[in-house]
Amino acid sequence: MFYVYVLYSQQACRYYIGMTADLEARLKTHNSGSVKSTKAFIPWKMIHFEKFSTRLEARKREKYLKSAAGRRWRKRNLGM
Template identity: 60%
Template structure:
């Protein structure tokens, strides 16, 4: 099982989209500063997540969330 997730940093008002097969461990690594792209904006909290049975499906959704159409969908459906 793979999870596509959107994290939010309330301190910096920033969002991050990612994918993992082990979400809890991945969130810990984001918050402990082990991920280069997110370490400057800790702490992170889960804003939204979706489960997918395959890596291919999860990666497709993650890439969609990072497009302009995906950002519009997130704004319209998640209130981002």
């Protein structure tokens, strides 16, 4: 299984979208400061995730959520 997830940093009012096979481990990695693009905005909270059976499906959804249309979807459905 692969997951697409949305993280939120309340301290910085920022969102981060990513993909992983292990949600818990990935969130710990983000919050440990090991990820260059997210370490300045710790702590992160997972606010949404979706499960996919293949990596390709998950990657397509991740790319969509990072697009302008995906931002509109997030705003309508997740209140972001």
